[in-house]
Amino acid sequence: MEWVMPPFMSAGAPVPRRHLPAPGPQPQPMLPPGTFTCPQCQRKTLEERFVQALRVCPSCGHHARVPASERLMQLADADTLTTVPLDFPIVDPLAFDDGVPYRERVLKARTSTGLGDAFAVGTCTIGGHPVVVAAMEFSFFGGSLGQSAGDSFLRACSIARDEHRALIAVCTSGGARMQEGIVSLSQMARCSAGVVALGHENLPYITVLTDPCYGGVTASFATQGDVIIAEPHARIGFAGGRVIEQATYDKLPHGFQTAEFLLAHGMLDAVVARAMLQKTLGTTLAALTHHEVMNRG
Ligand SMILES: [Zn+2]
Numbered sequence: 001m002e003w004v005m006p007p008f009m010s011a012g013a014p015v016p017r018r019h020l021p022a023p024g025p026q027p028q029p030m031l032p033p034g035t036f037t038c039p040q041c042q043r044k045t046l047e048e049r050f051v052q053a054l055r056v057c058p059s060c061g062h063h064a065r066v067p068a069s070e071r072l073m074q075l076a077d078a079d080t081l082t083t084v085p086l087d088f089p090i091v092d093p094l095a096f097d098d099g100v101p102y103r104e105r106v107l108k109a110r111t112s113t114g115l116g117d118a119f120a121v122g123t124c125t126i127g128g129h130p131v132v133v134a135a136m137e138f139s140f141f142g143g144s145l146g147q148s149a150g151d152s153f154l155r156a157c158s159i160a161r162d163e164h165r166a167l168i169a170v171c172t173s174g175g176a177r178m179q180e181g182i183v184s185l186s187q188m189a190r191c192s193a194g195v196v197a198l199g200h201e202n203l204p205y206i207t208v209l210t211d212p213c214y215g216g217v218t219a220s221f222a223t224q225g226d227v228i229i230a231e232p233h234a235r236i237g238f239a240g241g242r243v244i245e246q247a248t249y250d251k252l253p254h255g256f257q258t259a260e261f262l263l264a265h266g267m268l269d270a271v272v273a274r275a276m277l278q279k280t281l282g283t284t285l286a287a288l289t290h291h292e293v294m295n296r297g
Helices: 047-052 068-075 102-113 147-163 182-200 241-248 259-264 274-296
Strands: 035-037 044-046 119-126 129-136 166-173 205-213 227-230
Touching: 035 047, 044 047, 068 119, 068 129, 068 166, 068 274, 119 147, 119 274, 129 147, 129 274, 147 166, 147 182, 166 274, 182 205, 205 274, 227 259, 227 274
Parallel strands: 129 166, 166 205, 205 227
Antiparallel strands: 035 044, 119 129
16 A cells, blocks of 8 residues: 655645644643642542532531632622622832832732732621621732721721621731731721721621631731631631740640630630531621610610
């Protein structure tokens, strides 16, 4: 049989792409797209199933981080959520530049998260109770607290007062945003003032501490709730354990910055699994609202 030269091997013929070697390093074997690997038990779950399970590992119960916008949807009663637009200007008091201008980093974070800063805020009902939910986004500068984040929290407080709603703050943070210097620290006082104003209106304020929750956020509005709830195994503290040990020359107890340890030592009201969180918030709101009605009566 006569061998016929394929057309692409003829001189001058274009070479089909499938016959060219791939440029650069060869790709490594990859997981199927949309697969979540649990950092605790290493089991793999389809992303879709993982999201349906509220980002809790179906094998070991590990609670992974939840994007702020998704958290609003998890907590809201069906078809009640309205997101609040937050478009505060970028504040850059130090003209901070660590090789990349701070303003540029903020713009990049805004693009990657779709948020104006480290909060997503929405109004909805939970268990039939009207609320504002302010959820923090850890992937936006580590959920750090700067001027725009403070403005976002205060906007949530303001809506709660104007519309007579309870406020639920879902907190996760690395602390103050150092790129804004002293302005970031002043947000602790501003946010605390927002919480006090809610109290003057007898509006319930509930905080949900999620992993990780540290620094100025823990030291202000995260731990000022009428009821303080945490998710299982969430790491919660002010400074990290190593910093405390270096400052105090003392050995710290094992797991002292976990939700369970803090609950056992009276720093939290409850540790609630994510699957039960919406129901627990509804029950808590019912109790607080009843108390409020009783006081007024
Ligand atoms: Zn797992």
